[in-house]
Amino acid sequence: MDILIQNLLNALQWGSFYALIALGYTLVYGVLLLINFAHGDIFMVGAYIAFFVATFLLGLFDFAPWMVLALTVPLTMILTAGVGVTLERIAYRPLRRKGAHRLYVVITALMCGLILENGNLALLGASRKKFPELLDKVIYTWGNVSVTNLKIIVIFAAIAVFLLLEFIVTRTRIGMAMRGISYDKFAIPLMGIPIDSVIVFTFVLGSGMAGLAGLLFAMSYPVLEPYMGALIGWKAFIAAVVGGIGDIRGAFLGGFLLGFIEVGVVAVFPSTYRDLFAFSILLMILWIKPTGIFGVAKTTKI
Amino acid sequence: MQKYSFNIGIWAMAGIVIAMSQFGALDLYIQSVIMFIGINIILSASLNVVNGYMGEFSCGHAGFMCVGAYVSSVLSVLFFAQDKIFGAPLLPPELAPLGFPIIVIFSGLVAAVTGLIVAIPSFKTRGDYLAIITIAANYMVISAIENMDMVGGPRGFMGMKRVVNAMTDVADIPWMMIWVVLGTFMSIWMIRRFVSSTYGKGIMSICQDEVAAEIMSVNTNKMKMAAFMLSSGLAGVAGALFAHVLGYVNPQSFNIMKSTECLVMVYLGGMGSLGGSILSAIFFTVMLELLRFIIPAIDTGLHLANILPATYHLSQVWKWVLIPLTLILLMQFRPEGIMGNKELPDLFPRLKKFYKFK
Numbered sequence: 076m077d078i079l080i081q082n083l084l085n086a087l088q089w090g091s092f093y094a095l096i097a098l099g100y101t102l103v104y105g106v107l108l109l110i111n112f113a114h115g116d117i118f119m120v121g122a123y124i125a126f127f128v129a130t131f132l133l134g135l136f137d138f139a140p141w142m143v144l145a146l147t148v149p150l151t152m153i154l155t156a157g158v159g160v161t162l163e164r165i166a167y168r169p170l171r172r173k174g175a176h177r178l179y180v181v182i183t184a185l186m187c188g189l190i191l192e193n194g195n196l197a198l199l200g201a202s203r204k205k206f207p208e209l210l211d212k213v214i215y216t217w218g219n220v221s222v223t224n225l226k227i228i229v230i231f232a233a234i235a236v237f238l239l240l241e242f243i244v245t246r247t248r249i250g251m252a253m254r255g256i257s258y259d260k261f262a263i264p265l266m267g268i269p270i271d272s273v274i275v276f277t278f279v280l281g282s283g284m285a286g287l288a289g290l291l292f293a294m295s296y297p298v299l300e301p302y303m304g305a306l307i308g309w310k311a312f313i314a315a316v317v318g319g320i321g322d323i324r325g326a327f328l329g330g331f332l333l334g335f336i337e338v339g340v341v342a343v344f345p346s347t348y349r350d351l352f353a354f355s356i357l358l359m360i361l362w363i364k365p366t367g368i369f370g371v372a373k374t375t376k377i
Numbered sequence: 378m379q380k381y382s383f384n385i386g387i388w389a390m391a392g393i394v395i396a397m398s399q400f401g402a403l404d405l406y407i408q409s410v411i412m413f414i415g416i417n418i419i420l421s422a423s424l425n426v427v428n429g430y431m432g433e434f435s436c437g438h439a440g441f442m443c444v445g446a447y448v449s450s451v452l453s454v455l456f457f458a459q460d461k462i463f464g465a466p467l468l469p470p471e472l473a474p475l476g477f478p479i480i481v482i483f484s485g486l487v488a489a490v491t492g493l494i495v496a497i498p499s500f501k502t503r504g505d506y507l508a509i510i511t512i513a514a515n516y517m518v519i520s521a522i523e524n525m526d527m528v529g530g531p532r533g534f535m536g537m538k539r540v541v542n543a544m545t546d547v548a549d550i551p552w553m554m555i556w557v558v559l560g561t562f563m564s565i566w567m568i569r570r571f572v573s574s575t576y577g578k579g580i581m582s583i584c585q586d587e588v589a590a591e592i593m594s595v596n597t598n599k600m601k602m603a604a605f606m607l608s609s610g611l612a613g614v615a616g617a618l619f620a621h622v623l624g625y626v627n628p629q630s631f632n633i634m635k636s637t638e639c640l641v642m643v644y645l646g647g648m649g650s651l652g653g654s655i656l657s658a659i660f661f662t663v664m665l666e667l668l669r670f671i672i673p674a675i676d677t678g679l680h681l682a683n684i685l686p687a688t689y690h691l692s693q694v695w696k697w698v699l700i701p702l703t704l705i706l707l708m709q710f711r712p713e714g715i716m717g718n719k720e721l722p723d724l725f726p727r728l729k730k731f732y733k734f735k
Binding site: 110166169170175176177178179180181182183185186187189190193194196197305309312313316320345347348350351354355357358361362365366 | 434436494497498501502504505506508509510512513514516517519520521523524530633637640644691692694695697698700701702704705708709712
């Protein structure tokens, strides 16, 4: 029983990371119908930005670590959002202006991700970075179940972000504009809605979430390397698809589902089987429901 | 005679390359570059069947290559070489030159059957979701092979060099070069026959409009299955040749990066153009090899000019920044690639005298 609860908490933490990244994927896809394949690498960049900001602040003044953390969170989110918006500006927007085929945009996104990964490797070298301790570790134990305060923060952050996004998309004017763009990209500008600024706002939201995820990931697993975003990014994307891409609840659920599957597999089988089982189960889900759990089947007009 | 002069020219060129490598006119490095060019031609042309002619987006091509590489390696070591795991060879090693092409074709067939993982879901799913399925298939193949301790798991698998040595014991000629040339020619011939047949027309109609093709009595499921299986089977053949040229395979050498290389070659050459695939594969491979020498040269130049700090050196990783950058610029300025949807005679009409391209 204790082992079950412990694994459940681990799965919740692992799923939180997936959910945070999957939310970013879903936001961009929902508005632009574009798979932003560079999102996993934006998460990686977020972790690196968090590392640099934190070390810079720690070196600058002798703040208490919690003060540094309080400053690092918004700074990381803002800077990472800047990276996401830059990508949108230099890579995606010209293509959108030209009305290029969707496939070309997807390939561009893939390549941007590779450039971020390998550019990072080429500039900073292959030595791994150690993330500084920003939070005094507190361990709560009930019987054999132990929870660190960080784990609780991660899980609550994911839930809070989900609720915030749900609120923004369903209750605010800019959320209405987003939904409108995904519904009909051609009629929306005619209604006087600035389509470009709404899209930039979408990228700010998605990349900010990725930055937050990067910071929390770096705090939980304090070793940074340039390729950390690739696999997590792919998996989060698959989680978003399984949930039904373009749907915020779907992304959230899909992320947690994937977390549960992976932790469950590792608990029962040797850990090398994790990817195999995770991907196989996801393929099964996609075979049964081709557009994901919450997805709506699209009809094609002839 | 004039109609066949193109074919004769190509075969003569291949013969000259084989003869030069036989009599030591080409050093081993150049030979290996030529062999990788051949393998990359197979990869890009076979991916072009799905991504170019059929208009789907498959980005897990290296997974099928991995299947082909492993199946062929295990079989050839099992049959023709002394090995720690598999013990004595089952057949006399003198039969290696005869058995090797059979093994390569068989591994291609196994890879084609693996292609069903992607082909069956593609009946219902399209576009982005299919892209996910191909990526997942790539990861699944790699993960499955890493979990097989029989073939070395993540440590990789060796021993193919002994099979190649067994072939050279029979006759001292550049066997691998001959197999790569033959494999490349056969693959190109098969793909050209396939896309110019009725099947090919069906596949192109799926690219234009799937619903309309279905209404016009094209059996889309059958077509998709044929295209995916041909594409993955030829990728398996390429993988088999790759494994024997290198003499060592490792599951991680067939990951998403390798799939990306295939994608780069297809989109650089142009979708739906065999000639483009061949040209871009040659260009891309030569480019990669040249960058090995260019990057250190630039590095020393910049250090002499005092632009770079003395502690920082340009590494070979920059190659992987330049390649995606080329593709991004290509997508911005010429998204259809070098020769989008055209073959050579569309650009040079006089070539039609020497060969029937379409």
